Amino acid sequence: MDTKEKLDAFQDRIDRGEKIEPKDWMPERYRQQLIRMISQHAHSEIVGMLPEGNWIPRAPSLKRKMVLLAKVQDEAGHGLYLYSATETLGARRQDVVEDYIYGNAKYSSIFNYPTLTYADICVIGWLVDGAAIVNQTMLAKSSYGPYARANLRICREESFHKKQGYEMLAKMASGTDEQKKMAQDAVNRWWWPTLMMFGPPDSDSPNSAELIKWGVKTKTNDELRQSYVDRMVMEAEVIDIKLPDPDLKYNKKTGHWEFGEIPWDEFWAVVKGNGPMNRERIKARKNAYEDGEWVREAAIAYARKQKLKEGKAS
Amino acid sequence: MSTFDKIPETKEEAFLEVLLRLADDRLIHGHRLSEWCGHGPELEEDLALANVALDMIGHAASLYSYAAQLEGKPDEDYYAYFRDDIDFKNIALVELPKGDFAFTILRQFLFSAFSFFNYRELIKTVKDEQFNGMLQKHFKEIKYHLRHSREWVLRLGDGTEESHRRIQEAIDEIWMYTGEFFHLDDIDKAAISFNLYTDTSAFKKEWESLVFGTFEEATLQKPDNDQYMFEGARSGRHTEYLGPLLAQMQFLRRSHPEAEWK
Numbered sequence: 413m414d415t416k417e418k419l420d421a422f423q424d425r426i427d428r429g430e431k432i433e434p435k436d437w438m439p440e441r442y443r444q445q446l447i448r449m450i451s452q453h454a455h456s457e458i459v460g461m462l463p464e465g466n467w468i469p470r471a472p473s474l475k476r477k478m479v480l481l482a483k484v485q486d487e488a489g490h491g492l493y494l495y496s497a498t499e500t501l502g503a504r505r506q507d508v509v510e511d512y513i514y515g516n517a518k519y520s521s522i523f524n525y526p527t528l529t530y531a532d533i534c535v536i537g538w539l540v541d542g543a544a545i546v547n548q549t550m551l552a553k554s555s556y557g558p559y560a561r562a563n564l565r566i567c568r569e570e571s572f573h574k575k576q577g578y579e580m581l582a583k584m585a586s587g588t589d590e591q592k593k594m595a596q597d598a599v600n601r602w603w604w605p606t607l608m609m610f611g612p613p614d615s616d617s618p619n620s621a622e623l624i625k626w627g628v629k630t631k632t633n634d635e636l637r638q639s640y641v642d643r644m645v646m647e648a649e650v651i652d653i654k655l656p657d658p659d660l661k662y663n664k665k666t667g668h669w670e671f672g673e674i675p676w677d678e679f680w681a682v683v684k685g686n687g688p689m690n691r692e693r694i695k696a697r698k699n700a701y702e703d704g705e706w707v708r709e710a711a712i713a714y715a716r717k718q719k720l721k722e723g724k725a726s
Numbered sequence: 727m728s729t730f731d732k733i734p735e736t737k738e739e740a741f742l743e744v745l746l747r748l749a750d751d752r753l754i755h756g757h758r759l760s761e762w763c764g765h766g767p768e769l770e771e772d773l774a775l776a777n778v779a780l781d782m783i784g785h786a787a788s789l790y791s792y793a794a795q796l797e798g799k800p801d802e803d804y805y806a807y808f809r810d811d812i813d814f815k816n817i818a819l820v821e822l823p824k825g826d827f828a829f830t831i832l833r834q835f836l837f838s839a840f841s842f843f844n845y846r847e848l849i850k851t852v853k854d855e856q857f858n859g860m861l862q863k864h865f866k867e868i869k870y871h872l873r874h875s876r877e878w879v880l881r882l883g884d885g886t887e888e889s890h891r892r893i894q895e896a897i898d899e900i901w902m903y904t905g906e907f908f909h910l911d912d913i914d915k916a917a918i919s920f921n922l923y924t925d926t927s928a929f930k931k932e933w934e935s936l937v938f939g940t941f942e943e944a945t946l947q948k949p950d951n952d953q954y955m956f957e958g959a960r961s962g963r964h965t966e967y968l969g970p971l972l973a974q975m976q977f978l979r980r981s982h983p984e985a986e987w988k
Contacts, residue, residue, distance in 0.1 A: 446814060453940025459770070461764035468760045469971075472979045472987035473803050474753075474787040477760075478780060484763050485776040491768050530978055588985045696765065704767025706892070707827050 414439045426627040429556040434500040442626055445619065447501050447518075447670055449628065451508045454494035455519035457487045459693050462525040464536060472530055479576055480533060486569045493565070497558045513698050520607050520678070524687030531584055531591075531598035537577015537601070539606040539644065541570045546640045547610065555627030582651040599648070600656045607671070608679040610637040627716050645669045731961050733912045740917040743815070743852070744795055745961060746805065747913075749789035750816035753806055755837060756782030757971060758824045767827050774874055778834065781867045788860050803988075807979040811969050812962035817906035821968040823958070825899075828882055828892035832900060835875035839936050840907045840926075841868045845920025847924035854922075877941055890945065897941070897949050905955030907933070913960075 419439060425432065432438055461484050468484065471477035495505045511517035522540055527533060545567055552563040584595040611617055611633040623629040641660075648655050659672030681687065734740035759779035766772035790802035799805070819837065824830050845865045852858045882889040908930050910918075917923035938948055959965070979987060 458764075458769070465763040465765075468763055469757060469974050470978050472807075472982075472985075474783060474790070474806055475988050478783055481760055481763070481776055481780045481783065485773055485780065488769055488773045488776065492773065495769070582985055588982060590982055591985050627832065699766040700767070703765075704771075704827065706886065706888045707767035707771070707882070710889030711881050713889075714881040716883040 414441075423625075426555050426625075427488045429553075429627075432555050433557045436706045441622075441629075443501050445623060445626070446559065446628065447498050447503045447508070447622075448492055450498045450501075450559055450562075451503065451511070452518050452520070454498065454508070455512045455517065455521065457491035457494065459519045459523045459697060460536075460540075461487050462693055462696055463523055463525070463689070464533060466527050467533045469528055470530070471533075476530075477658065483537070483573050483576070485634065486573070490562075490566050490569070493562050497562050500558045509701065513694065513701055520609060520681065521682040521687060522605050524682050524690045524693060525602070525605055526689050528601075529594040529598060531581065531594035531676050532602070534577045534581035534584060534595070535598040535602045537575075538581050538647070539571050539602050540609070541574040542644060542647075543576060543609045545570050546636050546643075550629060550631050550636060553630055559628075578647065578651070581653070585651045585653050596653060599653050603656050604675055604678070605642070605682075607637060607674050608682075609713075610634075610640065612676070612679070613674075641669050641671050680714065731911075731913065734920075736794060737920045740913075740920045740922050741857075743913050744798055744917045744922045745789045745793040745796070745857075747929060749793065749805065750814050751820055751837075752789070753786035754814070754816045754968070754971065755820035755834075756780070756786060757975060758820065758822075759834070759971070761824050762830065762912070768878045771827075775830070777911065778871050778874070781864075781871065785860075785864045785867075792856060792860070792876040801988075807976045808983075811964055811972055813872045814962065814964065814968060814972070815960050817903070818956050818959040818965050818967075819900065819903040821965060821971060822900070822903065823934070823967055824891060825896065829896040829900065831875050831878040831882065832893055832896040835879050835940070836900070836904055836907075836937065838868055838872040838875050839933055842872050843929040843933055844924065844926060847929060851921055851924050860919065879940055879946075880944045883941070883946040893944075894946055901949035901951075902954055902956050905957060906959060909955075909957055909960075911960060926982045971973065 418437060422432075422437065422439060422442075432442075464480060464484050464487070468477060468480050471480050495508060498508050499505060508517075512519060522543075527536070547564045548567045548570065552560055552562040553569055554563065562588065581595055581598075584591040586592075587595075611620075614620060614632045614634045617633050620629065620632055624632065645655065657672045659670070661670050662668075663670050682690065685691075732739075734743055756779045758931065759775050759782060762775040763779070764772065766775055785859075785953075786806070787802045790805045793799070794801050794804060819833060822829075822833070825833075845861050845868055849858060849861050849865060852861065879893065882893040884890070909928050910926065914923055914926075920923055941948055956965075
């Protein structure tokens with residue numbers, strides 16, 4: 413039972429900045445919110461392997477091929493320990509996975525956009541991972557210990573990915589005319605969707621207040637979005653890339669870059685399943701899951717037989 | 727031997743052939759493994775297959791890089807991106823489509839087992855320090871690839887009825903492509919005479935004993951060893967599967983050859 417005393421004591425711990433650990437008492441709602449958030453994060457890592465994996469076979473140099481393979485491998489690793497973090501909250505990996513393949517669980521909508529040219533890979537590194545870092549830096553301070561620690565580790569790797577993407581994009585942006593075109597076109601397509609990665613505006617974000625109260629998040633969607641824009645405007649300028657927003661302007665008073673109206677209709681459409689690649693992404697994951705069932709069953713059957721043999725031997 | 731194959735007359739020529747044969751096997755195998763990325767049967771295997779793919783492509787890149795140094799080519803990418811299918815020297819086994827998980831794992835097992843013995847012998851034979859250092863580094867990773875794939879052969883063979891059937895089918899399908907491991911052509915023989923390659927037939931028995939021993943433990947049937955064996959890929963006589971693979975791999979680089987992509 414989530415009695416008032418327990419809830420108050422819990423809130424005190426959060427307010428004192430203590431970390432909540434798996435065996436500690438926590439309100440059921442806190443547990444559920446965390447499972448939802450962490451599993452969404454995990455699904456995003458896994459679905460994110462698809463648009464990037466799309467360019468592994470076509471990467472334009474062996475070095476870039478290896479960089480991309482290593483990056484996608486890192487994403488799988490992130491997925492793995494995030495799923496483990498949900499398990500510390502009592503969730504079962506199978507249920508959590510089936511929830512987004514067959515159910516309504518979400519993953520980051522950004523991965524419902526296609527990677528059309530190799531420049532998209534660079535832009536995913538720079539902008540998408542850049543946005544993720546802003547978010548995860550905050551989550552590394554999250555009140556739930558295992559999630560905070562997972563984000564700390566993820567952030568370190570994402571920073572590396574971001575650097576790699578940015579460097580290659582800089583090369584393309586100062587390369588041949590075709591490379592410049594690919595680079596700018598990719599930024600034009602990905603810029604707005606990356607702004608949407610921080611979620612709906614604060615005025616329209618139902619979970620935010622509660623998550624902030626519980627220290628799961630420490631900043632609002634709009635605050636995070638603003639710090640992302642401020643950073644990216646500078647970085648774009650350095651490599652001679654134009655951000656596709658005619659309304660971008662610096663506000664001396666606030667010290668922030670103001671930006672134009674985010675196409676929220678598109679955001680909600682993609683969240684609801686109507687983005688350019690939603691169906692393909694889910695289908696690819698569903699196929700992998702179902703085609704792999706016999707493999708997972710074989711591993712279980714084999715382990716069982718081995719155990720039996722060991723039992724007989726001893 | 728194909729009409730354009732040239733038997734190496736000097737040690738340098740032989741060395742180049744050895745490096746490219748080893749590298750092409752690894753690049754193409756790595757490419758096939760990388761196709762699993764995001765589509766593996768479980769997350770742990772997505773990671774493992776990507777890891778092996780990365781090792782394979784890394785081995786290829788360092789071997790190509792040495793070849794480029796010897797031959798005066800710009801860099802390792804020249805060999806991966808600017809040669810046509812008839813120039814590739816990989817065995818056909820590695821270019822076959824990835825198939826199901828049983829096919830992929832079985833191929834990796836057979837290839838890793840072969841690489842294990844081949845590298846073990848090469849390390850004893852090769853005097854060139856840079857090359858030998860490379861072989862030793864790769865050898866460590868090959869041991870892991872072999873262990874990983876062997877464990878899966880056991881799991882699938884002695885797992886469920888379905889997994890058993892699938893990997894048995896893979897054995898029967900793949901076996902005709904294993905002959906190229908041990909077929910020595912005149913180029914290999916020249917390389918052996920310069921102490922740059924090893925007589926692979928010398929460890930064929932050991933390889934068979936490891937492979938068949940694993941099959942037996944996994945309750946799998948030995949393949950028919952008396953069947954037609956594919957031959958000629960090392961001389962550019964490939965299957966039809968290599969062309970589309972290269973078309974995909976090379977298209978961007980070849981579309982913009984003057985651009986910087988590193």
